[in-house]
Amino acid sequence: MTETPSIVLGVTGSIAAYKSLELVGRLRRKGCKVTVIMTANACKLIGPASFEALSGNPVALELFPDSKPQNIEHISLAQLADVLAIVPASANFIAKAAAGLADDLLTTVALAVKAPVLFAPAMNVDMWENPVVRRNVKQMTALGWKMVEPETGRLACGTTGSGRLASLDRIESEILVSLGWRDDLKGLPLLITAGRTEEPWDPVRYISNRSSGRMGMALASAAARRGAKVTLISGPGDVPAPEVFKHIPVLTAAQMHQAVQRELPRNKALIMAAAVADYAPKNIASGKIKKKNDGDITLTLKRNPDIIQLASAKRKPGTLLVGFALETDNLVANAREKLIAKDLDLIVANPAKTLSGENIQAVIIDKRGGTIKLPAMPKPKLADLILDRVAKLTGAA
Ligand code: CTP
Numbered sequence: 001m002t003e004t005p006s007i008v009l010g011v012t013g014s015i016a017a018y019k020s021l022e023l024v025g026r027l028r029r030k031g032c033k034v035t036v037i038m039t040a041n042a043c044k045l046i047g048p049a050s051f052e053a054l055s056g057n058p059v060a061l062e063l064f065p066d067s068k069p070q071n072i073e074h075i076s077l078a079q080l081a082d083v084l085a086i087v088p089a090s091a092n093f094i095a096k097a098a099a100g101l102a103d104d105l106l107t108t109v110a111l112a113v114k115a116p117v118l119f120a121p122a123m124n125v126d127m128w129e130n131p132v133v134r135r136n137v138k139q140m141t142a143l144g145w146k147m148v149e150p151e152t153g154r155l156a157c158g159t160t161g162s163g164r165l166a167s168l169d170r171i172e173s174e175i176l177v178s179l180g181w182r183d184d185l186k187g188l189p190l191l192i193t194a195g196r197t198e199e200p201w202d203p204v205r206y207i208s209n210r211s212s213g214r215m216g217m218a219l220a221s222a223a224a225r226r227g228a229k230v231t232l233i234s235g236p237g238d239v240p241a242p243e244v245f246k247h248i249p250v251l252t253a254a255q256m257h258q259a260v261q262r263e264l265p266r267n268k269a270l271i272m273a274a275a276v277a278d279y280a281p282k283n284i285a286s287g288k289i290k291k292k293n294d295g296d297i298t299l300t301l302k303r304n305p306d307i308i309q310l311a312s313a314k315r316k317p318g319t320l321l322v323g324f325a326l327e328t329d330n331l332v333a334n335a336r337e338k339l340i341a342k343d344l345d346l347i348v349a350n351p352a353k354t355l356s357g358e359n360i361q362a363v364i365i366d367k368r369g370g371t372i373k374l375p376a377m378p379k380p381k382l383a384d385l386i387l388d389r390v391a392k393l394t395g396a397a
Helices: 015-029 040-045 048-055 074-080 091-099 105-112 125-129 131-142 168-178 214-225 253-266 307-314 331-341 379-393
Strands: 006-011 033-038 083-089 117-121 151-154 160-164 189-194 199-202 205-207 229-234 246-249 269-272 279-281 301-303 320-327 346-351 363-366 371-373
Touching: 006 015, 006 074, 006 105, 015 033, 015 040, 015 048, 015 083, 015 168, 033 040, 033 048, 033 074, 033 105, 074 105, 083 091, 083 105, 083 168, 091 105, 091 117, 091 131, 117 168, 125 131, 125 160, 189 214, 189 253, 205 279, 214 229, 214 379, 229 253, 246 253, 253 269, 253 307, 269 307, 269 379, 307 320, 320 331, 320 379, 331 346, 331 363, 346 379, 363 379
Parallel strands: 006 033, 006 083, 083 117, 189 229, 189 269, 199 279, 229 246, 269 320, 320 346
Antiparallel strands: 151 160, 199 205, 279 301, 346 363, 363 371
């Protein structure tokens, strides 16, 4: 699988087809590429243009298109899929798939695909309880297709019973699990800081550092994907923020400090990946400072709050604190010193040369002295390793 997982979403002719529109958005927000295949009956219920707009991809409709607007054949669609999800799956589609028919694009892709296949049935209760449908579903699950069972409730036809499309939360989570993604942080409120802070000394100038924000954003993205309720406080950086529960953009260390103080009590853990400027100009000029002949000027800097240290002193019992340590020399010894001085649970030490790169070589140190030296790896991979530790230490996993 590439770093951007590819979901092929089959939409069939059930009234619940409109719910798949929201599913497309949810999957894209999790970082997936979504390609939609619609059956002819699905097109009678909802226009392909809506799926096209939401997925950002052409919708595949026909097995043998006269013109090839989407440039995708059934075999390449099957190869494209890291997961094929049929949402909603009508009784008709289920019957055809169970019989191994390939009389339209979606049934053909379903036969050709090697990736995991998942289907979420939605239909009238009498159809759902019909022995023929029960037999077909049983056959498909026996063959390894994953079924997201429909729910009991009020149905589109006005009756009440089983057959209502499963909740999008469940369907989304099953799709992500089929991709091999874990949801072991489900519901965990997690505060993450990312990016650098910028400390102004006049309206057009500031002091800062070279942090790209990649590590913090990778953490926020991986934690959200694993189900955590992420509050992200981020300063400027070179990469966009992922979709999270709550995002608070800030500029200066003082603003980040305030936001952390306010948000921490609602969270089980703080991961402080932001590169906070330790000093800020003491005075900020209200207008642009003009050159003065050839003379030098002096900028007086004042200490910024040590955000994680203050958070550590005020934390509610049981709140987990994870810091980073950026070092040019004596990586492990200096990081250990910071862990003790700031009373942290974990510290991720990394050499300054990885500051703005794609990869990172880190050492994870815990408060009992346990030290794991990791090889260089992409930042998203390290994010998952750190979150494995967070999951264990918070009792989420
Ligand atoms: N940190 C913080 N507030 C600051 C400075 C740093 O919360 N004012 C946090 C960082 O986000 C990181 C940890 O403290 O999680 C260590 O940051 P680092 O810059 O490596 O160390 P400093 O404590 O600033 O010490 P020094 O600059 O002397 O190495």
